[in-house]
Amino acid sequence: MFSTSLPSVVLSAAIFFLAALGACAQGKSTLTAMQAAALCQEAEQLFNAGNDKYAAGDVAALDDWRKAAARYERLVNEGDYHNGALFYNLGNIYFRLDDIGRAILNYRRAQQFIPRDPNLLRNLAFVRSRCRDHVPEPERIRVLKTVFFWHYDLPPSWRENGFLATFAAAWVFALLCLWRRQRHWLRWCTAAFAFLALALASSLVVDEWNRQKHRPGVILGESVTARKGDSDSYEPSFTEPLHAGTEFTLIGSRGEWLEIALSDGRTCWVRRHQAELVNP
Amino acid sequence: MPHSFCCHSRFALLSWLTALAFLLPLALAIAETEVKIGISSQNVYLGETFVFQISVSGDSEPEAPAFPKTADFQVESLAPQRNQSTSISIINGRMTNTSVNETIFRYNLTATRTGTLRIPPIPVKVGGRVTHTQAVPVHVMAPEKMDDMALEVAVSSPECYVGQPVTVTWKWFIGRNVLNYRFSLPLLTEKDFSFPAHTPNLDPARRRDYRKIPLSSGDELIGILEQATRNGVPVSCLTFSLPMLPMQAGTVTFPASTVTFSVEDASRARRSRRQSLFDGFFDQTPTRTMTIAAPALSLNVKDLPAEGKPKNFSGIVGPCRVEVSASPRQVSVGDPIILTVHVSGPEYVDNLRIPALSECPELSRDFRVSGEEPGVVESNRKVFQCTLRAVDAQVKAIPALRVPFFNPASGHYEEALSEPISLEVEEVRTVTALDAQGLPTALPSNSGSKLETVTEGIAHNYGGDILLVDQRAGLATWPKTPWKIAFCLAWPCIYLLALGAVAWHRHRCADPGAIAAQRAAGKCLAALKRIQPDDASGPDLTLAALTDFLAAKLRRPPAAAQSFQDVQAPLAAAGIAPAELERLEKLFAGCEASRYAGATPDDLKQIPLEAAAIVKAINRAF
Numbered sequence: 001m002f003s004t005s006l007p008s009v010v011l012s013a014a015i016f017f018l019a020a021l022g023a024c025a026q027g028k029s030t031l032t033a034m035q036a037a038a039l040c041q042e043a044e045q046l047f048n049a050g051n052d053k054y055a056a057g058d059v060a061a062l063d064d065w066r067k068a069a070a071r072y073e074r075l076v077n078e079g080d081y082h083n084g085a086l087f088y089n090l091g092n093i094y095f096r097l098d099d100i101g102r103a104i105l106n107y108r109r110a111q112q113f114i115p116r117d118p119n120l121l122r123n124l125a126f127v128r129s130r131c132r133d134h135v136p137e138p139e140r141i142r143v144l145k146t147v148f149f150w151h152y153d154l155p156p157s158w159r160e161n162g163f164l165a166t167f168a169a170a171w172v173f174a175l176l177c178l179w180r181r182q183r184h185w186l187r188w189c190t191a192a193f194a195f196l197a198l199a200l201a202s203s204l205v206v207d208e209w210n211r212q213k214h215r216p217g218v219i220l221g222e223s224v225t226a227r228k229g230d231s232d233s234y235e236p237s238f239t240e241p242l243h244a245g246t247e248f249t250l251i252g253s254r255g256e257w258l259e260i261a262l263s264d265g266r267t268c269w270v271r272r273h274q275a276e277l278v279n280p
Numbered sequence: 281m282p283h284s285f286c287c288h289s290r291f292a293l294l295s296w297l298t299a300l301a302f303l304l305p306l307a308l309a310i311a312e313t314e315v316k317i318g319i320s321s322q323n324v325y326l327g328e329t330f331v332f333q334i335s336v337s338g339d340s341e342p343e344a345p346a347f348p349k350t351a352d353f354q355v356e357s358l359a360p361q362r363n364q365s366t367s368i369s370i371i372n373g374r375m376t377n378t379s380v381n382e383t384i385f386r387y388n389l390t391a392t393r394t395g396t397l398r399i400p401p402i403p404v405k406v407g408g409r410v411t412h413t414q415a416v417p418v419h420v421m422a423p424e425k426m427d428d429m430a431l432e433v434a435v436s437s438p439e440c441y442v443g444q445p446v447t448v449t450w451k452w453f454i455g456r457n458v459l460n461y462r463f464s465l466p467l468l469t470e471k472d473f474s475f476p477a478h479t480p481n482l483d484p485a486r487r488r489d490y491r492k493i494p495l496s497s498g499d500e501l502i503g504i505l506e507q508a509t510r511n512g513v514p515v516s517c518l519t520f521s522l523p524m525l526p527m528q529a530g531t532v533t534f535p536a537s538t539v540t541f542s543v544e545d546a547s548r549a550r551r552s553r554r555q556s557l558f559d560g561f562f563d564q565t566p567t568r569t570m571t572i573a574a575p576a577l578s579l580n581v582k583d584l585p586a587e588g589k590p591k592n593f594s595g596i597v598g599p600c601r602v603e604v605s606a607s608p609r610q611v612s613v614g615d616p617i618i619l620t621v622h623v624s625g626p627e628y629v630d631n632l633r634i635p636a637l638s639e640c641p642e643l644s645r646d647f648r649v650s651g652e653e654p655g656v657v658e659s660n661r662k663v664f665q666c667t668l669r670a671v672d673a674q675v676k677a678i679p680a681l682r683v684p685f686f687n688p689a690s691g692h693y694e695e696a697l698s699e700p701i702s703l704e705v706e707e708v709r710t711v712t713a714l715d716a717q718g719l720p721t722a723l724p725s726n727s728g729s730k731l732e733t734v735t736e737g738i739a740h741n742y743g744g745d746i747l748l749v750d751q752r753a754g755l756a757t758w759p760k761t762p763w764k765i766a767f768c769l770a771w772p773c774i775y776l777l778a779l780g781a782v783a784w785h786r787h788r789c790a791d792p793g794a795i796a797a798q799r800a801a802g803k804c805l806a807a808l809k810r811i812q813p814d815d816a817s818g819p820d821l822t823l824a825a826l827t828d829f830l831a832a833k834l835r836r837p838p839a840a841a842q843s844f845q846d847v848q849a850p851l852a853a854a855g856i857a858p859a860e861l862e863r864l865e866k867l868f869a870g871c872e873a874s875r876y877a878g879a880t881p882d883d884l885k886q887i888p889l890e891a892a893a894i895v896k897a898i899n900r901a902f
Contacts, residue, residue, distance in 0.1 A: 037747050043745050075747070082752045085742035092741050113751040119739035126738060153819040157753035164767060171771035176780045178775075 020187065030080040041080070044072035049095060054096070062097060069093045084113030084155075088120050095127055101220035101244035101276075103127050108216060108247070108278045116153050130246035135262045151203045159207075163200035170194040215250040216224040217260065219243065226268035231259035237268035250277060314338055315404050315411050323419045325571030327464045327538030329390045334413060335577040336406055337382040342386055345404045352397040379491040390464065391420040412435060428455025431539050431574040442529050443597040444688050445476075445628050449521040450503075450574070453510045454541055459567055461541035463501075464492050467524075467534050474525040476628040493520050523628055529583035533576055540571040545793035565765035580895065584686050588693050592635035596685035600625030602634075602698040606668070606678055610704045617647075617703070623683065625696070632662045634683050637877035642679040647672060670705040677702045793835045800832035801899035808892045813885045822891045826867070829895055833902055844868040851898070860897050867891055 031039070050064030072090045075081045087110035093100035107124040114120055145152045151159075170193035177186045223241040227234040248260035251267060258275060261267045305584075336342040347355050366379040391651040393395055399416040419612040436447040450469070468475060480502055482490060493501035503520030510517075526532070544567060584597070611617055623634060638649040651667040668678065678701040687694050758764050788795055807825035811818045831841035836851045841847050844865045851861060867890055874883055 033748075044741070047741060076616075081748055081750055083747050083749055084751055086747045089741045089747070092738055095738055125736040126735070155751070155753070160753045160764075164764065167768060168771060171775055174775055175778050178778055188663050204755050211754075211756065241686075279306055 022102075029078070029080040029122035031075070036075060036079045036081065039071045039075055043068045043075075043089075043145075046071070047089070050096070054204055060197065065093050065096050069097070078143070082113070084110045084117065084120070086110075088114070088117070088123070091123065091127075095123070099220075100127060100130060101218050104131070104245045104247065105218040105220070105278060107274055112278070113155055113157075115155060128245065132243040133246040135264050135266075137244065151206065156204070156207060159203050163204060164213070166193045166197040166200060168199055197255050209280060215277050215279060217248050217275050219246040219248065219274075219275050221270075224270050224274045226260075226270050228268065230254045232267050234269070235277055236268070242268075242270065248275070290663070309833045315406065315413060317413045317416065319416055319418070320400075321569070322417065323393060323421065323570070325421050325538075325540065326391055326394050326538065327573060328540040328569065328571045328708055329388050329462070330418075331386055332389050332416070333384050333386040334402060334404060335382055335384045336404060337380055340369055343385050343405045344647045345402050347402060347552070348400050350400060352392055353399070354392060356390075358386040358388060360385050375576075389418075391418065394420045394422045396420070425454070426570075427511065428513065428642050429453065429570075429572055430510065430574050430854045431537065433534065433537055433574040433575050433577050435577065435579055439582060440526060441582050441686065442526055442584055442599055443595055443686075445523050445525050445598070446579070448534075448611050449519065450537060452518040454516040454518060455510070456543055459542040459544070461539055464538045464540070465495060467537060468495075468522075470535065470831065472526065472528040472532060474527055474631065476525060476630040478523050478628075480521070483604070491518060510895070525631070526579065526581040526627065529581050531578055532581050533578045536576065536727065537573050538573040540547045540569060542567040542569050544568075585691070585693075590684040590695075592682075593684045593686070593693065594635045594637065596623075596632060596686060597681065598625060598626040598635075598685065599687055599689075599694070600685045602681055602683045602696040604678070604681060604698040604701060608702045608705070609701065610706075611670065611674055613671070613705045613708045614669050617670070617678075619666050619668050619678065621664040621681065621698070622661050622668075623655075623664070623696075625685075627747065628866045629657055629662040631658070634664055637664075637666050640681065643668070643681075647664055649679075663873070671701065673705045673707045675703060684823045697811050720806065737789040796832045797835060797902070798871070800897055803832075804829035804895050805892055811888045813888075814881065815884065816879070818880055818884045819871040819887050822888050823844075823868070823871040826871075826891050830898075833898065854902060856898055856901050860894065860901075864891070864894050864898075867894060 025169040028260060046064045046068035050061040050068065052059035053059075053064060053123060069090060071220065072086060072093070076090075087106045091106035094100075094106060104127055107120060107127065109119070110120050112123065122244075154162075170190055173186055173193060177183070177190060180186055219242050221242075222244050223239045224243070226237045228237050238273045246262070248262055251259040251261050253259065253272070256272050257269050257273050259267060259269050260275070303490050314337045315333075316334045316335045317339075318331075318335065336344055340531075342852070344357075344360060344902060347357065360386040363382040363384070364379065366377065369376045369378070388397070388442045397418045397420055399418060401412040401415050402412050406411060432451045432453070434449050436452070437447070440446050450463070450465075467473065472555050482502070489505050491503050491505050501520050501522070503518045505706075507518055508515055508517035511819060523648065544834070583607070601624050605620045605622075606617050607620075608615075608617065619637070621634065621637075626632060632655070634655075637643055637652055640649075643649055647668040647670055649666055649668055651665070653665050655662045655664045657663075680700045681698045683696045683698075684693055685696060686692075804825045807828075808822060811821050815821070827841045830836075830847045830851075831838040834847060834854075835840060836846075836850075848861060851864070852858075867887065870879075870883065870887055870890075873879075874887065879887070
């Protein structure tokens, strides 16, 4: 007679659950590791070759840079590599190609992964200073960035690992509390790690919420007439057009038009092809 | 019955007397209250102010009557006057002390049209009751036309722009002896005009010629009395002027200005019925009150043109000049610089405003502007101050300020420019720990120039395998990294398992007897299994194992389970079947018999087996 005991049921369920999770873990890369490494190496060589040609005054440098950018883009789109240094390199190449919009776009993408990288910060600040439009950041955002510096300055991977570590530590101390009930310091440790884990989890949740709610983007077109509505029949929103590199937050979209908000809160509509989101 | 009738009548009398005692003061109070009205004159001229009063006596704190709204009179309430008088009279040796409280409410009334007007009945609340005064007729006459008395009003210009000052001049030509006078100038209360503070220039040499001009509002102006000629007749002329700023565009007709005065009237000499010893000595000269009005006057006020109006136009009308000064002029970045702006030119600067300096693009580009003040009038100019802070050391000067104004002479907007002010702005020096220790901040260098960082350009690319590390993280990536989910779920499961284990362990430790009882059967069967079939001490060992089992199962000490009689009752109470008990009894007897009488090989073999079967049966039942 077949007897189903509780341990065997639990074990079966765990195996099924992990198998299901494992199925979700499949990525969407169409490049093998070797192909990716080769592309990366080619891009680096082309970029360096372009630098040499530029130093010699050869206009063919632009072609080499474009090719290098294309290879890096393949690593992102086909290889599904999302890496701070990769986007940083792309930003540098687009700056060399005088495409301020795409340069800032890729720097912003790199900033999600290496937010405190000094080279990235310096380059982004420099390229932003070259933008024709200056839209001041509201004071409130600067205050938030100062108070919650750990949310804004630590890479997401650090915060995620920190959450997992503090989460495990909290449970370990909770387990110890089961055996040593009289030890008050164990409880304090449990509470402290639980608080840290909660703070880091909240940071991750806020990140995800911001990713869904506040979708940043960059104007790519050289001169973009922003309008008051989703049609060319609407009046322009500003006395001057927006220029490449102007950063915005997406509010909504209708067909070919995007409703955006500049960093000072003013809103307008631009055509979809004239801008790109940091996280499409 | 007579007794009850007497009781009833006494009660009724008492009731009436009590009521009377309470009501009498009230009645007396009501009877003592009196409301009277009075009017200074029932025949008045248009624009002439007369006094209407309501006198309430008896109530010590009457409410001020509310004068009903009427279009026929302008009403000005005056402060009430309270009088209290006490009188003592002695009549036929009896002294009577009488005190009277009187409150007089007074109103200045000015008729707004000619004809027979009516002061309406006014409700007066006294002592909880409302009494209405009588309606009073008032005959309002048109001001008289007199050849030797006239009032004229003139404006310095028949047309002007909004905000452009004009001078309004009143001239009263006086051809006869005037005893007292009062002007009524409703123009001063028109909200379309503003009258800036004005102090006339007085010539000390002519101080005897200046006169005070009392107004019906209670204010006073200063005028000058001069000799003039009117229609060939020498008269006196009382002249006074006020500056006026029109605030609204359009053609405005000034409301009529009037002057009310008293002159001698010999035709109305008073005759008394009894000749006094001092006949004629104390007699007063009879007077007559008259009012004259100025002819209507209009002013065309033009709106400032919209064409060419600067965005930062602040409303200045008339040529103006701007002078600025700043202190200090040698500062570090961020240090405050007090900028003082002197604006002069317009005749009246009380309401003068300049464009907001914080919105001036030339200033806001290089400075942070704060602390702007509304301005202070100093003699003929208005002084404004604000605080500037240079944003960087590249700032070399405070640029020229542009203050737009409208020039009525040219009809165009023009600008007043100030002179730029040069500044020396130094970089802010960062204080380091070396400064705190008093050490020099920089070691003396023995070679030439300072190494400065070039801020232009971008930094190098990154290379190598670090580009091929997927750095995506966050909650969105968790579905693709299942181990994180499993990790987070595993810990609570481990904790719950541990919690269950600890609880079970504690439960077991709380009842050690139960653990022994659970383990007793296994122990006993193990001991029985170890007994060899040919072991002569088998029955003893069997008995020992059995008694230990029963003692543990029944939670008794071993000594309390040595014989069948010790365990029979508790086993029966625990529900062991009688057949099993019988078997157990036989086993006990068999073991005892084997101890003393020896056992057959068959017994040695069977006794442990039987004991094992009994143990299993009893264990099942427990």
